Amino acid sequence: MAEMINIAVVGFGNIGSYFYKTLEKNKNNISVKTGKIPNIKYICAKNINKKRSIKIPKSKWFKNPLKLPLIDDLDIIVELIGGSEGVAKKLVFSALKNKKHVITANKALMAKYGDQLAELAESNEVNLEYEASVAGGIPIIRSIKENLIANKINKIYGILNGTTNFILSSMESSKKKFSDVLNEAKNLGFAETNPSSDLDGNDSASKLRILSSIAFNKTISKNKILIEGIQNINLTDILHAKKLGFKIKLLSISEIKENKLIERVHPCLIQNNSYLANIDGVLNAIVIDGKPIGKSIFQGEGAGPGPTSSALISDLCSVMRGNIKFPFGISSIFRKKIAKFNILNHSCSSYLRIEVKDLPGVLSSITKIFSKNKISIKNLIQNPDKKNKKASIIIITHTNSEKNYNNLLFNLTKNKFVLKKPTFIRIEKM
Numbered sequence: 001m002a003e004m005i006n007i008a009v010v011g012f013g014n015i016g017s018y019f020y021k022t023l024e025k026n027k028n029n030i031s032v033k034t035g036k037i038p039n040i041k042y043i044c045a046k047n048i049n050k051k052r053s054i055k056i057p058k059s060k061w062f063k064n065p066l067k068l069p070l071i072d073d074l075d076i077i078v079e080l081i082g083g084s085e086g087v088a089k090k091l092v093f094s095a096l097k098n099k100k101h102v103i104t105a106n107k108a109l110m111a112k113y114g115d116q117l118a119e120l121a122e123s124n125e126v127n128l129e130y131e132a133s134v135a136g137g138i139p140i141i142r143s144i145k146e147n148l149i150a151n152k153i154n155k156i157y158g159i160l161n162g163t164t165n166f167i168l169s170s171m172e173s174s175k176k177k178f179s180d181v182l183n184e185a186k187n188l189g190f191a192e193t194n195p196s197s198d199l200d201g202n203d204s205a206s207k208l209r210i211l212s213s214i215a216f217n218k219t220i221s222k223n224k225i226l227i228e229g230i231q232n233i234n235l236t237d238i239l240h241a242k243k244l245g246f247k248i249k250l251l252s253i254s255e256i257k258e259n260k261l262i263e264r265v266h267p268c269l270i271q272n273n274s275y276l277a278n279i280d281g282v283l284n285a286i287v288i289d290g291k292p293i294g295k296s297i298f299q300g301e302g303a304g305p306g307p308t309s310s311a312l313i314s315d316l317c318s319v320m321r322g323n324i325k326f327p328f329g330i331s332s333i334f335r336k337k338i339a340k341f342n343i344l345n346h347s348c349s350s351y352l353r354i355e356v357k358d359l360p361g362v363l364s365s366i367t368k369i370f371s372k373n374k375i376s377i378k379n380l381i382q383n384p385d386k387k388n389k390k391a392s393i394i395i396i397t398h399t400n401s402e403k404n405y406n407n408l409l410f411n412l413t414k415n416k417f418v419l420k421k422p423t424f425i426r427i428e429k430m
């Protein structure tokens with residue numbers, strides 16, 4: 001008789017309930033593949049009396065999740081509550097301390113406490129698996145830790161947030177403005193009621209910190225990194241970018257420069273014909289640049305119950321098959337801190353849209369500010385709006401440093417002809 005593996009699912013919302021259904025449906029398949037029988041013995045949610053779409057035997061409901069780690073005949077706790085603090089944090093710490101394997105989809109928790117949790121898992125000889133926390137259905141974490149083990153990775157970048165990618169690509173295809181497309185995304189279930197952490201880039205940044213620590217074998221960076229969201233991206237910019245042969249994407253980029261780590265999340269103009277420019281809708285894509293593999297691209301659905309459950313079941317099978325693995329691929333003893341590359345020294349070319357009063361002498365006043373800041377102009381387009389006595393100046397610059405761009409933006413914003421803070425978007429070479 002095959003061994004029974006007892007599992008507790010804590011959090012029975014979007015992901016928890018779908019994971020339960022998928023696991024029940026695939027039980028035989030999983031038993032054949034792992035040689036063990038998965039048995040969901042306990043389920044927790046905040047409100048046990050809530051009406052749910054799936055019927056659960058009463059005996060499975062368990063009131064206080066924080067008592068689960070003390071139960072002897074429980075092997076694996078699947079944490080699907082979310083958030084970096086509160087019950088999710090207490091449960092995961094306590095589960096590992098009590099020698100329970102943990103599977104989680106919680107990127108906020110892993111980005112903040114992943115190092116401490118990994119040390120705990122290692123010292124208690126249990127697994128801590130979190131494939132579902134980054135890019136949903138794309139098997140990126142295990143791929144880096146296991147399949148790409150032979151490689152020295154130098155750069156990892158891509159589209160890590162489906163909501164913002166849906167908004168940007170829909171704005172381009174439908175020519176609708178940001179707020180309209182955001183409402184559409186909410187109606188379609190692609191954006192949460194409060195999508196702020198998607199829109200402001202923080203969701204992508206948590207995922208990027210997790211990925212770069214695995215890719216570069218370092219502890220998770222706690223550095224203040226460059227994070228800009230898409231809230232200020234205007235349809236005008238998307239259309240101008242298109243005319244100039246670019247698309248605007250929210251990219252997450254992590255690389256080693258001069259032995260230091262640089263992590264950035266911000267909107268980028270990328271060439272229309274590049275691979276990432278053609279990743280539209282809710283899809284995610286990640287490029288890994290390493291030696292000897294070269295560039296390897298992973299693409300797929302980044303969120304939602306289906307892809308996330310696929311990752312959770314993959315973690316579950318990995319735990320059921322046995323072997324205690326290092327949560328970040330290598331022992332915590334060998335994972336060291338990495339120095340931070342000074343972002344002010346980062347350089348790129350850029351796109352600027354400057355809204356100005358339509359008066360004589362404006363253009364020369366603006367171009368003087370560029371030359372004063374040693375930034376040379378590659379392209380300049382002027383779009384007058386005679387009716388409103390305004391004009392838009394679109395400028396593409398040659399490569400320059402973040403430091404000079406900061407000064408440029410400061411000087412431009414102060415200029416008497418400039419109506420509001422200019423839109424500044426970095427151009428990323430792919």
Ligand SMILES: NC(=O)c1ccc[n+]([C@@H]2O[C@H](COP(=O)([O-])OP(=O)(O)OC[C@H]3O[C@@H](n4cnc5c(N)ncnc54)[C@H](OP(=O)(O)O)[C@@H]3O)[C@@H](O)[C@H]2O)c1
Pocket residue numbers: 010011012013014015016044045046047048050065080081082083087105106107108132133136302303304305308
């Ligand atoms: N949604 C996605 O596409 C996606 C993708 C990848 C990763 N994730 C991650 O998966 C996790 C869950 O996300 P979700 O979308 O399923 O969230 P959700 O729909 O809001 O579900 C959260 C669940 O946690 C339960 N819960 C809240 N506080 C609790 C407590 N103190 N004790 C016990 N249960 C509690 C809730 O109970 P009630 O049902 O009673 O309210 C609910 O069942 C998060 O870490 C999220 O970041 C989500």
